[in-house]
Amino acid sequence: MLGLRNLVIALVFVLIAPAGWAGNQNIELMDDRGVTLRLSSVAARPAAISTFGADVSLALGVKPVAVTDYGLQGVPDYLASQLADVQGLGPRHQPNLEVLSEVAPDLVIAIRRYTEKDGSHIESIAPLLALDLITLQDSLRAVEVTGRALGAQEKAEALNVEFLKRIETLAAHEVGRSGKTIALLTSGSETPFIYYDHFLPTALLERLGFDNVGGEPPNPEHGIPLGYRISLEALLELNPDTILLLPTSRQRAFTMNPIWPYLKAVRDERVFEVPHYWKEGAGPIARDRILGDIERLLLPHPESVVGE
Template identity: 35%
Template sequence: MALGIQPVAVSSYPKGFPSYLSSLKSVQSLGSRSRTSFEALYHANPTIVIGLERMIAPYYQRYAEITPTYGFDLITLEDSLRAVEVGAAALGKPVQGKQINQCFLQTLEDMHHKVTTHQKGKPLTGMFLTSAGVTPRAYYSDFMAVSLMEALGIEAANGASPYSAKTPFSGQVGLEWLIKLDPDVIFMYKTANPQFTDSKVWKNLRAVKNQRVYSVDMTWREAEGPYSRLWVAMDIANKTYPELFPEPTLERVEEALCLTH
């Protein structure tokens, strides 16, 4: 879509498409991405399939029998940049793909400069949490949404992954350790009433006391696409520095990505 190409069919998005992808609501559905309807895909007659590697790999041969297929491993910022460049080239628009990446990185740099110019004292620290259980899980700094947070000058309180591989990209954070990290801001994925938010430790966290705990949606879990990564970056900036940054809109995202179609 960022390349000005509307797909002929698309897998359903968990909990519905975000607002900036609302035009996909009218596109033919292939069903759940984990259970693609190959009959629907065949009849849609695409010239290329692009998707998540973990979803495509088990059924690659079936996809490839229909049309050339590309699967991308999307976890980190580097993964995102590569997917946009390679995907754009596969769609016959290599120059536009590189430009989208360049405009995205320049926008991040401009936002970071605005934050650091405004900021007084040491940088803020932050965490991205999930889990509906007793113990929260925190995403490591190589995870895309956390990388965007750090790109804006907010340090990941729980740091980098202790693993050499890209997965797992999150780990449990005991409440005793969480109070030691005590981040300035917390972004928390909307799940079913997490139990840990009822604890005294949670209520004594700096971010909680300062009302700097922000609920975020599914977009943050998969923020690697050309629209979603900038949308999430703008969302982080607006939630953390509302006096500096407006809420994200599709128009602002497209303008920042130098999209003229």
């Protein structure tokens, strides 16, 4: 797993050298837009237009002053108890910027693709740290750069190192997994959406010895698209050993397709629903939970596996 070790080393080259506390104590950061942020001091009142922002802030010991949610599904369950008294901003794709202004954050930690249209407005309220948060590399970089913004660089780096070590430990025990095919699906429509290899959860599955049938992305340097619509006929041709389903607020129409029962994963009762944080798993808490789910559901612990 040399590539995993190289990921940490690579972070040195993709991040601007930290200004730290030298001179006038400004902190200089670059986000995933290529924009340089200059903070006069560490951020103590971050707001999150992303689950990641809330996740990483809490993991680094800083409670956010405002957070977005998943619309009707609310704040993610795994963070809800720690965010009970935190101001809500509404859904991440349409945050309430008036409320954001009222809480007066000193930093906004956001998903880049959800804030492009409102970026200038957000920046009039507070410095905007816009992050891609799609790949494993995105996660490692985002945790480190946010750690510097929050004055917790050493803790952020330690979280990354511990996470990579955990991947290595799990990957070292590949007995019974090599060659096992898997698909990560979402959507409540008649045609499911399947994720490419570069999406963080599928990338973790690949590193742990599974073969994601979604395949490689056509434009890996851009991150988007995350995957593609796939017909049940095409999914049957790929016929994965295991299917993972992201949660949806609607009944999954594609599971009513007459082809569905003929899929190997369905016949073998290897279809599992995974929690909502798999959709946005770049935060230190979420990505650890994803590894825990993989270990519980897919690694050889028959007594702990619960199917759909």
